[in-house]
Amino acid sequence: MDLRRKFLIFVPYAWLLVLFLIPFGIVLKISLSDTALAIPPYTPKLDWSDGWSGIISYFSQLDFENYVFLTEDSLYYVAYLSSLKIATISTIATLIVGYPIAYAMAKSPSHLRPTLMMLVILPFWTSFLIRVYAWMGILSQEGLLNQFLLWIGLIATPLTILNTNWAVYIGIVYTYLPFMILPIYAALEKMDGSLMEAAEDLGCSAISAFWLVTVPLSKPGVIAGSFLVFIPALGEFVIPSLLGGSKTIMIGKVLWEEFFSNRDWPVASAVAVILLVLLIIPIMLFQRNERKQREMEQ
Amino acid sequence: MNQGRFSWFNATSLTLGFAFLYLPMLILIIYSFNESRLVTVWAGFSTKWYGELLQNEAFLDAAWVTLKVGLWSSTLATILGTMAAYAMVRMGRFTGRGLFSGMIYAPLVMPEVITGLALLLFFIAIGLDRGVVTIALAHTTFSMCYVSVVVTSRLVTFDKSLEEAALDLGCTPFDAFRSVTLPIIMPAVVSGWLLAFTLSLDDLVIASFTSGPSSTTLPIKIFSAVRLGVSPEINALSTIMIGIVTVGVISASLLSRRRSLRHKEDEQKALRQ
Secondary structure, X not given: OOHHHHHHHHHHHHHHHHHHHHHHHHHHHHHOOEEOOOOOOEEOOOOHHHOHHHHHHHHHHOOOHHHHHHHHOHHHHHHHHHHHXXXXXXXXXXXXXXXXXXXXXXXXXXOOHHHHHHHHHHHHHOOHHHHHHHHHHHHOOOOHHHHHHHHOOOOOOOOOOOOOHHHHHHHHHHHHHHHHHXXXXXXXXXXXXXXXXXXXXXXXXXXXXXXXHHHHHOHXXXXXXXXXXXXXXXXXXXXXXXXXXXXXXXXXXXXHHHHHOOOOHHHHHHHHHHHHHHHHHHHHHHHHHHHHHHHHHO | OOOOOOOHHHHHHHHHHHHHHHHHXXXXXXXXXXXXXXOOOOOOEOOHHHHHHHHOHHHHHHHHHHHHHHHHHHHHHHHHHHHHHHHHHHOOOOOOHHHHHHHHHHHHHOOHHHHHHHXXXXXXXXXXXXXXXXXXXXXXXXXXXXXXXXXXXHHOOOOHHXXXXXXXXXXXXXXXXXXXXXXXXXXXXXXXXXXXXXXHHHOOHHHHHHOOOOOOOHHHHHHHHHOOOOOHHHHHHHHHHHHHHHHHHHHHHHHXXXXXXXXXXXXHHHHHO
């Protein structure tokens, strides 16, 4: 391998090592340290001047105290559990909203499909923050949704939606909908329509043909879409802090407050490490699904 | 899937689905032209919030910081991401390839709060003052991974023998890359750059962790303003941002559609001759 090729690998490799891997090492290290009233606010700090004895005493001071603390204070496991619950419910809701849209797109005349695709992708390019913010004016007590529901006479008093978990579900479904639609659409579009006809010829009703043929064939798309919604929803910060209320506890928000409000860096780091551990399982399942897909296509 | 019958059920799902996707933004745009400060009461057409926005120094400063960070980070991310993609697809086996591919994919699924926290602790550990530079470094790191994924998907589909032919005909590897590979992967490089630029303009969480007191980006500014509730200036700002993105995305897709049409025509001409 000549020098030029080495350079090509070395530069992005070194960049990621320094700005991705080492920062995580630091998070891990600080999560094992103790909080202190100092700048930076944790102890111990590594002192190279003492040589080996300094390094040994440094390592002997690291412990799992913060992790023990996370299990003792109910705030944290409540936050982890409620993040899991909110992410699961919103993933299912996104699937229910997204599947019919993806299905209708795959069934639409082929000259319309590029336009429909663009209409699904366009919101993704628009600022996430703005899309979440747009719901604040709609869901508030005197917001447009309540005005509309009062006007048609469905409700007599305005509903409280903003600053509850309901608003968080709506926000997650809204912002992550394209991630659900696109993989399902991709799976359905590849499907051979004659399979449906065959099922119907063999005596299936349209509905049972849908359940027996279409749904199984779209399964890889459904799985991919669900993970693409679930994984980011679990660590979500913007949606719970703008649309959720004081009772909406999600782990991303807890981490943020631990760091910015309480300035407790070791606990914030420990929260981050646990969140990462929680995410490893869905990420590995997602990658297995993708790999299986690729193998089937070859 | 064949076209079959396009039932009322499908038409309804599409209508409701796109209404759900677009109505909130449409309402936001309409209410940015509202005379009243109360955002839920319509009091007549006015463009005064746009005027107030343009006089708001803090927002203009933040917009300038955001643009600087976006341009620097997306350009750096495009260079690094393209290099990473090329290394992954064309270099075969090398020591630490597994770790490399892991580091490229990990930032895509990493919660932003963790990436932000990790980078901030790193910048503090090495004693780098927080500001435009640290935000740009942070953005480059996560968006180079997106660029690399986009460029990789293009690199794996194109014929390696074209590069080999150029090398056989006496090109240096660099010339072969510049005159054969680069033009072919250019559309992916451009869309990678656009993706990186949008991600950078959009980012609130990582920028909040890595920014200093003197370098506020637009999303940070918007976030601290809307935490207190809905405001007409933010509606006006959002409308401008939505407008820019819409024009950009639609014209980019029209351009690429025209290019592919022309490409098809050229192929047909070549076949006839």
